[in-house]
Amino acid sequence: MGVETPLLTNNHSNHEDEKPVSYVKEFGHESKRLWKLAGPAIFTSICQYSLGALTQTFAGFVGELELAAVSVENSVIAGLAFGVMLGMGSALETLCGQAYGAGSIRMLGVYMQRSWVILLTTACLLVPIYVWSPPILEAIGETDEISEAAGKFALWMLPQLFAYALNFPIQKFLQAQRKVLVMAWISAVVLVIHTFFSWFLILKLGWGLTGAAITLNISWWLIVITQLLYIFITKSDGAWAGFSWLAFADLWGFVKLSLASAVMLCLEFWYLMILVVITGRLQNPLIPVDAISICMNIQGWDAMIALGFNAAISVRVSNELGAGNFKTAKFAVIVVSVTSVAIGVVCMSVVFATRDYFPYLFTSSEAVAVETTKLAVLLGITVLLNSLQPVLSGVAVGAGWQAIVAYINIGCYYIVGLPAGILLGFTFGFGAEGIWSGMIGGICLQTLILIVVTSITNWRREAEQAETRVKKWGGGSTGED
Template sequence: MDNSTEERLLLLEEFDREGLKKRVWNESKKLWRIAFPGIIARVTSFGMIVVTQLFMGHISELDLAAFGLQQSILLRFVNGILIGMSSATETLCGQAYGAGQYHMMGIYLQRSWIIDGVTATILLPLFIFTTPILRLIGQEENIAIAAGKISIWFIPILYYFVFSLTIQMYLQAQQKNKIVGWFSASSFLVHVLLSWLFVIKLGFGLAGAMSAFIISSWLLVIGEFVYIFGGWCPNTWKGFTKAAFADMIPLVKLSISSGVMICLELWYSSILVLLAGYMKNATVAISAFSICLNFNGWEFMVCLGFLGSSCVRISNELGRGNAKAAKFSIKVALVTSIIIGIIFWVLCMLFSREMSYLFTSSEEIAESVSRLHVLLAFSMLLNSVAVGAGVQSMVAFVNLGSYYAIGLPVGILLGYVAHLQGLWIGLLSGVVVQTLVLSYLIWKIDWNEQVNKASERLGRFFIETTKGSDESSNLS
């Protein structure tokens, strides 16, 4: 019997000795220790977008609609790609940390910067030619022109995503969650202060709102760079290395499969916002739908932050070779996440109209938001069901079928009959199908097989660290 097999048996014996209550309590503590800072990071990062839209709504209805269109379609489009591709960093770093291969984490981070940076540059023309693109697909002229002016301001935000998303997952995988939470919360507070100063106090309008967004975002990234390069990650950051350029193809494949999974989910709602732009009184329709998506998105960020911690916990246990603990972790995460969804469901049912006035003073837009509140509440509830669990390619196919083969056609069909409510019913029907299918698939996962896959992946990406190799690989 080899050492790895003996270690697995010892882990299983230790796991079995604990009672159910103790196991749930211990697993919950481990999850929340990772999750709470992760939730803070996700919510405040998305919150900066929401706060910017909030101030846009008090500049003019046109700016609110244009920003809503940009944020709900273009920004969500590229953010979906980069979040998804960055989740490969989370998976690999979590497994490397669990297996004690700490030096590989810094290499994975550098590889993700290269891959995500190239991807962001490829997407750059979407921000430069926004107005012609929106004209081409038939959006109203005034909204297309206003959105084009805003899109140029989003270019620095595009590259902010490249670094902030990957660094957050790198730090989270090695249990450095508090620093992620502190940096994100501080950046959010700076953003609120700057937005108030530039828009309300100094009256800079659109330029003031977007400048506040850019400054506060990059302050976060600069703080994270200082933390990593300043020596606070001594085991996982060994400096820039040529090894980051080795074996890129397998990581690109993993990043793409992870990216497709998240993209199909985020783009689904983006397409529905685009459809809202073809309705009568498009300014009101886009504004109301994007406000609801903001609430939905904010709750999704809470779930994503919590489920990100679940992925780290599962990756850690898979890296250690403990399949039973990995399976138990996802069960605890699912139950906790559903409880979070119920809380948001109640809040949305009770305070939907009041929440809409945060973004607008228009009674017409607020009324449109209010009419969607029941469907919005159930969307939030279903968002809370965990997805992923290391089966990215499978989830991508599920999302493709449930969203685009079922949800989107239903939304288009009912949109012509029930307008905004019809679009949201389509969104909800896709989420229902996705939730049911994924719940079944996650339940049927063979965790021993996942352990073997994790071990194989770590072996494939592993680079031996020696004094000589480090000296030869470090870039001067």
């Protein structure tokens, strides 16, 4: 990410020949643009992540088995589905963002409908994993007790799977147009409703896992339905022109791009979730699984900050490349990297400072709390690394590099990091700490490679490729029917 003298920018215009301004001043301008997108996106991500995390927290006050059941279902079953849906939906970040930057507004609605067709079909294919989750969990090493409880909860969570299929294309559609405040308000209202009814059904009425499933499903569908009503009523400034048979045109080409996006993001999203699964194979796994789950809960909340920056930089890069403003796209990458790392340092410091206290927010078990405190150092390091890594992935999505990053992820995560974690955890007897330490090594390697790839990128050529991509996917005619 070499530094060039940046340029003041205006969207939807080619302004690469405008007069240069001071580096510090332009950093401030770009930072303001970034936060207008990242602020609401972070808030939305935290609210939506908190739906599952709060359910997990309330389950922890019911009992250790209930906490383990919700944790494993969230991390493994729903986590797998979330990764697939988020990944496949992220194809829209490239297409919608670059089409919007090029002024081809009408195609955004068509892209979203194509994504719905693909994701709803994928959701149907994932149903058997929910139905037969107990034997699947047992096969990967979970105890019979945890597998049965998590499997029952997974079956009740099938409606959430189809909410994911509709929600992620909607989010990418709105993000590309920078309508992030709409999603933030909707998510905030739903979170308030979810918190009250989770307490009421799970603890007050004593419905346990049944109450958890009811509130979590309803909350996700409230988000989907409210966002759809907004799009249908406002027409999203012309981006929504109604349902169209074009949604079924060139589906195979769209599937290929969606699969590349899914592979890239799933390999990232599942990586730390695998921690919970591997930890389940340790002797006496209930306490380590609960401790790892609490740490993953904290890490997940922190990751929502990085996910907000991921969305923001994806929009900035795709919009600017679509408009032909390659220097602005490059400078946006520098600004978001500096900002996210600074926030990562602060979050790591908070984890270190509160490591003796935060476990008790999630459990009343002294043994689980002590084990969680032991893992807090690794949690802090992971929080710092994950401040930059998702941001660089957002750059890749905005520029359309999904396939390249997928190969990088396979090598770093699953050929280096995961085997190292298993070796340290089981062969050398370091347990959960060893498993996590090895996997941190994979994150370090992947982050370093992405820094190098981003640094040597020819951004002028990326802008030219974005123009070609917009024309290929039907945007060259300005999206008019």
